[in-house]
Structures are given as C-alpha cells and as structure tokens.
Amino acid sequence: MALLQFTDNGLYCPDGDFYIDPWKPVNKAVITHAHSDHARAGSTAYLCHRLTKPLLELRLGAHAYQEVEWNEPVFINGVRISLHPAGHVIGSSQIQLEKEGEVWVVSGDYKTEDDGVSGAFEPVRCNSFITESTFGLPIYNWQPQAVQYAQIGEWILQNQQQGYSSVLLAYSLGKAQRVLQAAAMVTDHIFLHGAVANTNDVLVNAGITLPFAKRVTASVTKDELKKAVVIAPSSVLDSPWLKRFTPYRVAICSGWMQVRGNKRRQNADAGFAISDHADWNGLLQAVKATGAEQVYVTHGFQSAFSRYLQEQGIQAAEVVTQYGEAFETDDVPSSTQEQQP
Amino acid sequence: MKIFATLVHTLGSSTGSNEKLAALAHYFSTADDRDKVWVIALFSGRRPKRLVTSTQLKQWCYETATLPDWLFNECYDTVGDLAETISLLLPEATATAASLPLHVFFEQLLALATATEEEKKAYVLQQWQQLSKDECFVFNKFITGGFRIGVSQKTIVNALAKSVQLDASTIAHRISGNWNPATITFEQLLSATAAAEDLSKPYPFYLAYALEQPLEEMGTAADWQAEWKWDGIRGQMIQRNAELFVWSRGEELMTDKFPEYQSLTELLPAGTVLDGEIICMPPNSKEVKPLPFAILQTRIGRKQVTRKQLQEAPAAFIAYDLLEWEGKDIRQLPLAQRRKLLEQLIQQIQHPVLHVSPVITFNNWQLLEELRTQARENGSEGLMLKQLHSVYQSGRKRGDWWKWKIDPLVIDCVLIYAQKGHGRRSNLYTDYTFAVKDGDRLVSFTKAYSGLTDEEFAAVDAFVKRNSLEKFGPVRTVKPELVFEIAFEGIAKSSRHKSGVALRFPRMSRWRKDKTVDEINTLEDLRQLLLQYGK
Ligand SMILES: [Zn+2]
Ligand SMILES: [Zn+2]
Numbered sequence: 001m002a003l004l005q006f007t008d009n010g011l012y013c014p015d016g017d018f019y020i021d022p023w024k025p026v027n028k029a030v031i032t033h034a035h036s037d038h039a040r041a042g043s044t045a046y047l048c049h050r051l052t053k054p055l056l057e058l059r060l061g062a063h064a065y066q067e068v069e070w071n072e073p074v075f076i077n078g079v080r081i082s083l084h085p086a087g088h089v090i091g092s093s094q095i096q097l098e099k100e101g102e103v104w105v106v107s108g109d110y111k112t113e114d115d116g117v118s119g120a121f122e123p124v125r126c127n128s129f130i131t132e133s134t135f136g137l138p139i140y141n142w143q144p145q146a147v148q149y150a151q152i153g154e155w156i157l158q159n160q161q162q163g164y165s166s167v168l169l170a171y172s173l174g175k176a177q178r179v180l181q182a183a184a185m186v187t188d189h190i191f192l193h194g195a196v197a198n199t200n201d202v203l204v205n206a207g208i209t210l211p212f213a214k215r216v217t218a219s220v221t222k223d224e225l226k227k228a229v230v231i232a233p234s235s236v237l238d239s240p241w242l243k244r245f246t247p248y249r250v251a252i253c254s255g256w257m258q259v260r261g262n263k264r265r266q267n268a269d270a271g272f273a274i275s276d277h278a279d280w281n282g283l284l285q286a287v288k289a290t291g292a293e294q295v296y297v298t299h300g301f302q303s304a305f306s307r308y309l310q311e312q313g314i315q316a317a318e319v320v321t322q323y324g325e326a327f328e329t330d331d332v333p334s335s336t337q338e339q340q341p
Numbered sequence: 342m343k344i345f346a347t348l349v350h351t352l353g354s355s356t357g358s359n360e361k362l363a364a365l366a367h368y369f370s371t372a373d374d375r376d377k378v379w380v381i382a383l384f385s386g387r388r389p390k391r392l393v394t395s396t397q398l399k400q401w402c403y404e405t406a407t408l409p410d411w412l413f414n415e416c417y418d419t420v421g422d423l424a425e426t427i428s429l430l431l432p433e434a435t436a437t438a439a440s441l442p443l444h445v446f447f448e449q450l451l452a453l454a455t456a457t458e459e460e461k462k463a464y465v466l467q468q469w470q471q472l473s474k475d476e477c478f479v480f481n482k483f484i485t486g487g488f489r490i491g492v493s494q495k496t497i498v499n500a501l502a503k504s505v506q507l508d509a510s511t512i513a514h515r516i517s518g519n520w521n522p523a524t525i526t527f528e529q530l531l532s533a534t535a536a537a538e539d540l541s542k543p544y545p546f547y548l549a550y551a552l553e554q555p556l557e558e559m560g561t562a563a564d565w566q567a568e569w570k571w572d573g574i575r576g577q578m579i580q581r582n583a584e585l586f587v588w589s590r591g592e593e594l595m596t597d598k599f600p601e602y603q604s605l606t607e608l609l610p611a612g613t614v615l616d617g618e619i620i621c622m623p624p625n626s627k628e629v630k631p632l633p634f635a636i637l638q639t640r641i642g643r644k645q646v647t648r649k650q651l652q653e654a655p656a657a658f659i660a661y662d663l664l665e666w667e668g669k670d671i672r673q674l675p676l677a678q679r680r681k682l683l684e685q686l687i688q689q690i691q692h693p694v695l696h697v698s699p700v701i702t703f704n705n706w707q708l709l710e711e712l713r714t715q716a717r718e719n720g721s722e723g724l725m726l727k728q729l730h731s732v733y734q735s736g737r738k739r740g741d742w743w744k745w746k747i748d749p750l751v752i753d754c755v756l757i758y759a760q761k762g763h764g765r766r767s768n769l770y771t772d773y774t775f776a777v778k779d780g781d782r783l784v785s786f787t788k789a790y791s792g793l794t795d796e797e798f799a800a801v802d803a804f805v806k807r808n809s810l811e812k813f814g815p816v817r818t819v820k821p822e823l824v825f826e827i828a829f830e831g832i833a834k835s836s837r838h839k840s841g842v843a844l845r846f847p848r849m850s851r852w853r854k855d856k857t858v859d860e861i862n863t864l865e866d867l868r869q870l871l872l873q874y875g876k
Contacts, residue, residue: 138408139416139429258429259420260353262768270354304415311409 003079003097003104004128006296006319011106011130013097016079018047020095020106023321030081032108033092034059034173047074049083051091054202055173070119086110087121088276089174090203096124104128105290109299111275112282115145115178117208123289130296130319131287134277135255136305142255142279148272149182155251155270156186160227165248169234169268172196174276175253176231177203177210183229184211191216191225193232193241216244237268255279287314343440344372345380346475352492361492365500374527376443381530382522383488384497386592391486392450393461395423398485401462402427405469418815419768421761424481428474435470450483451523495736505531510545510735517592518542541586541594543577544614544664544672545735549725549742556706559726566676566729567701567709569721570744571659572634572831573620574641578602578658580609581668587619595619600646601656601694608690612668615683616733617660617698624693629659631720633875634845635833657694660687661725664733672733679733716747717874722830723747749828749846750870753853753861756823757783759805760816762790770805770817771798773849775827777840779864786840786867789827792849801852821858826851832870840864842871 005012010022018028025042032038032048034055039048041060048056050067057065068074070093073082083093088109095106105126114120142148152168159166168183170176172195180200183190190213192200197215204210214220216230225245234252236242242250250268255275262271278286287295287309295316297306302318309316351364369377382388403413408430420426453461465484472480482488498516502509515531519541529535559565575590585606587596596602599619620631621640631637636654640646663683664672671679680700687697701724703709709724716723723746731741754775762771772790776783793801801823808820828850835843 137416137419138406138412139420139426141429259768260425261421301415304412308409308412 002128003099003102004106004130006321010321013079015099016076016081016097018076018079019043021108028076030095031056032086032095032106033089035089035109035171038108047081049091049093051203051206051208052093053091054206055091055199058198058202070122084122084124085119087112087114087118090118090177090208092118094122094124096126102127104130105292106130107132107286109134109277110286111278112286113142113145115276116181117177118174118276121286123286125291127292128294128296129287129290129292130298131283132277133283133297133300133302133305135275135279136283136297136301138280140255140258140275140279141281142273142275145178145274148274149185152179152182152251152253152272152274153186155249155272156183156229159249160187163227163247165225165228165230165245167230167232167236167242167245167248167250168253169232169237169250170196170253171276172199172233175274176200176233178274178276179231179253180211180213183231184213187229188212189227190214190229190231191220193230193236195233196231342443342446342476342479343473344368345376345443346473346479348380349479350475358496362496362500362503365492365496366503369501369504373442373444377527378522378525378530379444379447381497381501381516384492385494385516387522388486388488389447389450389483390454392453392484393465395485397458397462398423398427398465398481401465402430405466406430406432418761421768424478424485427481428477431469431477434473434477440476446480446483447523498736501531507531513545513735514542517545518588519594540581540584541579541588543579543586543588543592544616544670544733546575546577546590546616547734547742548737549744550737550739552726552743552745553739556710559706562703562705562709564729566680566727567703567712568661568698568725568727569629569701569716569719570723570725570746571618571620571629571631571698572720572722573618573631573637573659576617576619576658577664578605578609578613578615578617578660579665580606580611580613582611583607585609589619598640598646599656600651602658605690605692605695608692610667610686612665613686614663614665615658615660616662616664617658620657620659621654622657622694623655624657626657626696629696629699631657631659633720633833634831635835635843655694657696659696659698661698662733675730675732676727677729713745713747749830749850750832750874751826751828751850752777752866752870753824753826753856754786755783755821755858755861756801756819756825757785757821758816759801759819769798769802771802773801773825775825776821777862777864777867778858783821784840784864786838786842786864787827787829787844787847789825789847789849792828793852797852824853824856824858824861825849826853832867832875834871834875840867842867842875 001014003013005014009019009024009026011020018030019026020030021032021038022029023040028045029043030047031052034052039056045064046056047066050069053065053067068083070083070085073080078099080098082096084096086092086094086108088111092108094108097104103126105124107130109132110121112121156166168179170179176196192213192215200210222244230245251270251272252268253272253274255273255277256262257271258273293315295309295314296319297316298319298321306316306318348364348368352361399413403410416430417426453464468480469477498509498513501512518539520530577588579586585596585602587599587602589595621637622631639654640650640656660683663679666682684697687695701712703712713724726743726745728741754777756773757776758774759770760772762769774785774788776785804823805817805819809817810820811818827847829844829847831845833843
C-alpha cells in the first residue's frame with residue numbers, strides 16, 4: 001500500500017490515518033500553508049508550522065492546532081512526519097513522510113528563490129514527490145527579486161512625482177509582505193487595507209519584523225492619503241473602496257502579469273510579474289533536486305509539466321486536485337475595526 | 342529601439358487616451374527624425390512586408406529554446422500572440438550590444454528582403470541574442486509584418502501636432518498618400534512642397550458621427566442635405582496631370598483593382614478629386630442601386646481581376662463630394678457650392694460607372710424619418726445628413742455631418758461552440774459560433790466576437806468551462822443553452838456556410854437570458870431575411 005493516496009477528500013496517508021491539505025473536513029489534517037485552497041475549515045485537529053498556526057487562527061478561527069518547527073519530526077501511528085521550508089509564504093512548508101524507508105514529499109506551494117521572509121526553500125530527497133505546477137510553462141520565468149523590487153520602487157516614485165497614489169494589489173498573505181518591503185525601500189508613506197493589516201498584525205505578533213505601515217481606517221483623511229502607497233487585496237479593484245485615493249494608479253502584483261493580455265484585461269495601469277510560486281526553471285530544479293523516482297504533478301499546468309518531465313526521463317503523472325485557482329482568491333477577514341464595502 | 346519598445350509598452354498598458362497621446366507626443370518631441378518617419382509609417386498602416394513566416398519563426402524559437410514543439414504550442418495557446426510567446430520563451434539576452442536606432446532595424450529588414458532563408462535565420466537569431474524582452478517582442482512584430490497597436494490615426498496626428506508647428510488637419514493631409522519611409526525624411530514628409538509634388542496624394546476623409554440628438558433639435562430642415570449612406574468602400578478618385586488614382590479610406594491605393602474607372606482618366610479634367618463610394622452595380626444603371634456588399638468583397642483582396650469578376654461584380658463609383666476642382670483645393674467652399682460643381686461635372690462627362698449620389702428631397706423632418714425606413718430596400722445602410730453651408734473637414738467631427746443608420750437586423754440564436762480569444766482575451770472563451778433551429782437540429786450560421794461587456798464575457802467563459810461537451814483542438818462544443826440576439830448589417834447567400842447565408846458585421850447585441858433554446862429563430866427565418874434583404 002502506498003504511503004499516500006489520492007482520495008475524494010484529498011491526499012490521504014492510510015498508515016498514519018491523516019490527510020494533507022484536505023479539501024473536506026477530516027479528523028486529522030496536516031497543513032502546508034495558510035492559503036485558502038490548502039487550509040480549509042471544519043477538520044477536528046490540525047498540524048502545521050509554528051508560524052502558520054496564528055494565520056490559521058485568523059482565517060479559520062479557534063481549533064485544535066499542533067505546531068512544529070522545521071526539521072522537527074513527529075510520529076503519527078508510526079509514520080514519521082517532518083516539515084521543511086517551502087519558500088512560498090511565511091510558515092509555508094513541504095511535508096515529508098517516511099515509513100520503512102519509503103519517503104514521500106508533498107511540496108504544497110513553493111518557490112525556489114529566497115525572498116528573505118518566507119524561509120529559503122529546502123530540497124528534500126524522496127522516492128515520490130508531489131509538486132505544484134501553477135506556472136508550469138516555460139513562458140513563466142521571473143526576474144530576480146531585486147530587479148522586481150526596483151521596478152516597483154521606480155513606479156511608485158514616478159507616481160509620486162506626478163501626484164498620484166500607488167495602489168499595489170497583492171495577495172494579503174505572502175505577496176503583500178514582499179510588496180511592503182519593496183515599497184519601504186523608497187518611501188515610508190504606506191497604507192494597508194484591513195485584510196493586509198490583519199495579516200501583518202498576526203505576523204508581527206509571531207515575531208516577524210515588517211516595515212512600518214498604517215492601516216486605512218475611516219478616520220484617515222484624504223490629505224494623509226495623497227501620493228501614498230496602498231497595499232490591498234485584488235478584490236478592491238473596481239470597488240468604491242479605492243475612491244478615497246483619487247488620483248491613483250493601480251498595479252497588479254501577480255505571476256499572471258507575465259502575459260500582456262492579462263495586464264490589459266484587468267483594469268489596471270501596471271502589472272508586475274512577481275510571484276510566490278516557482279517559475280518554470282524553479283520547478284524543474286526542485287523536481288530534479290528531490291531525486292524522486294516518481295513525480296505527481298498537481299495544481300496548474302499539470303498535463304504540460306508532467307508530459308515534459310516524462311520526456312526528460314522522469315516518471316511523472318498528473319493528478320487532479322482542488323488546489324489553486326487561476327487567480328488567487330483572498331479570504332482573510334478584512335477587519336473588525338473598519339467597515340468594508 | 343529601446344525607446345520605441347518603451348513607447349509600445351506604455352501605449353499597451355495605459356488605459357486612458359490622454360496618457361497615450363502624452364506618450365506619443367513625448368516620443369515625437371524627443372526621438373530621432375529618421376525613427377519618427379518609421380513610427381508614422383507603422384501607425385498609419387504602412388507596415389513593412391513580412392520577412393519570415395510564422396512557421397519559420399516558431400521553429401527557430403523552439404530550436405533556440407530547446408523545447409519540444411507541442412510545448413511551444415501549449416505556450417502559444419496560453420499567450421495568444423506569437424511575437425510575445427517567442428519573446429517569453431527565448432533565453433535572456435546574452436550579448437547586450439548597444440540598442441540600435443529604430444530606422445537601422447528597418448534598413449536591415451529591407452536589405453534582407455531578398456536574402457536566403459539561411460541568411461534571414463542567422464540575422465534573426467543574432468537579434469534574439471541581443472534584444473531585451475520588450476525589444477524582442479516589437480522586433481518579432483516587425484518581422485512577421487503584424488505590427489498593430491491600438492492607437493488611432495487621429496491620436497498620431499494630434500501627437501505630431503504637439504511637437505511640430507502645424508495644425509492637425511494639415512498633418513493628416515501630408516502624411517496621407519504615397520510615400521516611402523525608407524527614402525523620405527521627416528522634414529520632407531511634413532513639408533508643403535512634397536505634398537504638392539505627390540500627384541496621388543489624397544485628402545483626409547471627413548467622417549461623421551452617428552446622430553446624437555432628435556431631428557427636431559437640428560434646426561430647419563431646409564438647411565440640410567440628405568443622401569443615402571451607401572454600403573461599399575469609401576474612396577477618393579483623383580485625376581492629376583492625366584493620371585488616375587483611387588484610394589480607399591484605409592489609405593490603400595486601389596487604382597489597379599478597378600479597371601472600370603480607367604477610361605475616366607481622359608474624361609475627368611486634370612486637378613479633380615472626388616469623394617465617394619466604391620460599390621458594385623451594372624454599368625449604365627438608371628438609378629443607384631448597389632449589389633450586396635458580399636459581391637464587392639470578391640473584388641477586394643485579389644491581385645488580378647478576372648474577366649468573369651468584371652462581369653459578375655461590376656464596379657461603379659458614387660460621388661458624394663468634390664474636393665479639388667481645376668487643381669484648386671475647394672474644401673473650404675460651402676457644401677452647396679461644391680455640390681453644384683459636382684453635379685455639373687458628372688452630368689457633363691456621362692460615364693457609365695460614375696454617378697452622383699442622389700440627394701433626397703424632403704421639406705420636413707417627419708418626412709425624412711419615413712423615407713429612412715426605405716433605406717434597406719434601396720440597398721443603403723441609412724442616411725447621411727450634411728449642413729448645406731458645411732466645409733469639408735478632416736477626420737471624424739461632430740456638428741455639420743451626421744450619419745443616421747437604420748436599425749440593424751436581429752436574430753435570436755444559441756451558442757454552440759466557443760474558442761479562446763486572442764491577444765487581450767487569450768485566456769477567456771470569447772469567440773463564439775451560433776446556431777438557429779431547423780426542426781430539432783441546430784444549424785450553425787455565424788460567428789461573433791464582440792458586443793458583450795467584460796463581465797458578460799467572464800460569465801459566458803465560466804459557463805463554457807463548466808458545460809463543455811467535447812473538445813476539438815482549441816474549440817469546445819458547448820451545451821446549447823445560452824441564447825443571444827445577434828445584430829447584423831446585411832445578409833447574403835453563401836455556399837461556404839452550412840446555413841447557406843453569410844452575415845455582415847454580426848455582433849452580440851443582447852444576452853437573452855429571458856429566452857430558452859426552444860424560442861430561438863429558425864433557419865426558415867434566416868431564409869426569409871435573405872429573400873427580403875439579400876439582393
Ligand atoms: Zn499558496
Ligand atoms: Zn496553492
């Protein structure tokens with residue numbers, strides 16, 4: 001019997017009787033990271049990284065959470081479980097399972113470039129590797145983070161010069177913290193949407209250092225918002241919430257912005273192809289570094305990526321899961337302190 | 342090249358037309374004169390011929406990037422644009438040579454026109470190694486001859502007007518017509534003498550907006566001239582120095598495509614420019630009654646006109662206006678005077694295919710409204726209203742001229758196939774095929790791509806993804822459930838379509854959420870429309 005099985009509820013370990021990132025409520029769930037397509041409410045007990053726990057509490061409310069550190073093994077019914085940095089967002093982890101010499105690794109979401117906040121991706125040797133493929137086409141190759149940050153900084157400065165505020169749309173866990181760092185390199189006049197501010201509060205509480213930024217509340221005057229940088233989830237695009245920043249320009253920060261058509265389709269002024277997922281070369285590197293005999297591809301361009309791996313002589317199969325969406329959705333509660341549209 | 346690539350990038354990502362204008366104006370006031378000439382050429386549709394085929398380019402790209410061809414195609418499907426796909430797939434530029442000026446590229450491309458495939462390939466691969474992603478994208482667009490950026494000629498002209506001391510309509514005139522970006526200088530292009538020397542040079546067309554106010558607010562009916570709006574190709578016929586030139590509104594020189602007009606060279610006095618409509622109609626027709634547009638279409642796009650075509654699709658010219666008379670630009674004379682001269686001229690020369698567009702007599706607005714209902718039977722698309730004192734302006738202007746088209750024909754039908762759009766819509770299913778009922782069969786009869794809002798497109802896209810029955814390559818067969826009203830301007834017989842008809846300008850005018858597939862129109866309804874309006 002395989003150590004992991006693909007079931008209707010999600011990835012299941014029969015020996016240990018637990019699930020990894022299940023999409024239906026189960027008894028015991030091991031969670032790779034706090035994004036909504038991986039961590040869902042309703043399970044009885046959760047196991048996750050120390051930094052993921054407060055984020056789950058924010059999103060899913062109070063539950064039985066067990067926290068572990070990276071490389072700190074726990075045993076469930078004789079299955080050895082250990083978490084390893086995935087480099088995707090703060091707390092994100094790959095999950096390694098081992099029993100009787102057979103090793104599986106579930107990548108969750110990951111990126112191979114070290115972003116300086118999420119922990120550097122650690123390749124883990126295994127027999128079977130389950131990889132994501134959100135950007136599993138060779139058109140997706142990212143610029144180094146330093147270059148992307150410089151582009152964002154330049155855009156902000158140009159807007160300030162011309163009297164505009166800069167609204168940066170980013171997923172509130174992960175991208176928002178990186179964009180905040182990029183912005184903080186050129187200005188300290190930064191505001192956060194409630195959803196981002198709540199996430200940041202939790203992270204700061206957990207001991208993460210983030211640049212200072214103010215929360216947008218009803219009491220912030222229009223004058224204070226002039227030429228400011230605003231970081232908000234993409235759900236605010238085309239919503240009246242943005243009005244208070246007029247005149248403003250909007251940029252979307254997402255790997256999908258790599259393609260011109262996507263930039264234009266979204267009603268935005270700029271797009272930065274900055275992602276928390278591995279690019280094509282990152283995926284290939286990661287897969288090779290595991291030395292896995294069998295690769296399962298989920299979550300994205302699975303058919304193209306698995307076919308390509310096959311042609312490279314790597315056993316690969318595509319697996320349909322319920323992870324990932326074309327454009328990420330954000331469900332961090334935006335605030336208890338502010339009325340949202 | 343770098344500066345131009347940045348311009349293209351800015352134009353492509355800016356959402357407002359003022360920003361586009363500003364970016365262009367900035368370019369024109371800073372760029373090298375030799376580059377500007379090429380930019381004007383590109384934006385006014387004078388694209389260089391394609392140097393290589395898409396197939397060659399694809400192949401060179403996946404060889405260079407060491408990718409299997411299926412993966413290349415997968416990427417192309419996702420991106421939707423060949424030039425962009427390639428720019429994304431190529432490895433980062435290695436040899437960062439200094440960026441060459443734009444005009445140098447075009448000189449190189451022209452020099453390569455007669456080169457062998459090997460030479461072309463070597464050149465392209467070398468450029469690919471040196472160009473940044475944005476430059477590479479633009480370069481690929483050049484060599485595939487597919488350069489098109491959504492900026493109107495009007496915007497170009499206005500941007501130029503900001504950087505040179507000329508008004509927009511003068512610029513529009515000077516950059517029109519026959520000129521070669523490889524040999525002309527920026528100064529020559531915009532100079533008055535060059536314009537005077539170019540015998541073929543057409544005037545910028547005066548275009549009308551659709552009527553915006555009720556007729557009663559237009560003032561006295563007696564101040565207006567009404568004509569039918571013919572559905573053909575708007576054109577200018579020029580005779581200067583015993584040479585004849587025929588231009589389309591798209592600034593294509595079409596003289597050779599219409600041998601019917603040749604004998605006018607001797608009949609028209611030198612220094613004559615007529616504005617009118619190219620249509621199909623038998624020679625010596627007593628009244629203006631064009632054949633369907635579909636017939637005219639058989640004359641376009643062919644290099645050689647066959648005798649059979651001349652017989653089956655005889656061309657005529659319906660003159661609307663006289664712009665130049667006895668070598669003098671008379672666009673500033675009032676319409677009433679130009680019209681009088683025009684009528685005299687055409688009366689005098691009595692040519693079998695040259696007609697004057699008849700004026701509709703009406704003495705009150707109500708009568709005109711009634712007459713308009715006959716437009717379709719007359720083979721026209723509606724009415725034109727022109728102030729009798731109006732001068733002939735340049736470009737699309739409000740006020741003196743209005744077009745008043747008849748309401749489109751409509752038919753209710755069901756969505757049966759969907760395909761992903763290209764470019765801007767490359768990730769959405771936005772290209773649709775529709776069917777009408779024939780008994781309990783569905784018969785496809787038209788495609789349509791436009792008319793829905795972004796939200797509606799997104800909703801249909803979601804429906805397509807959830808309700809696909811089959812996949813044939815990029816096409817998905819969709820559960821026949823969504824009903825749309827398709828509006829169109831004309832209908833013609835067609836043996837190439839299963840339904841036997843072809844529509845002109847079909848677009849989705851309404852999403853009929855109130856109707857089910859049982860309530861859509863039938864093939865018989867289409868045939869009735871064909872009988873009524875197909876001739
Ligand atoms: Zn994630
Ligand atoms: Zn995910």
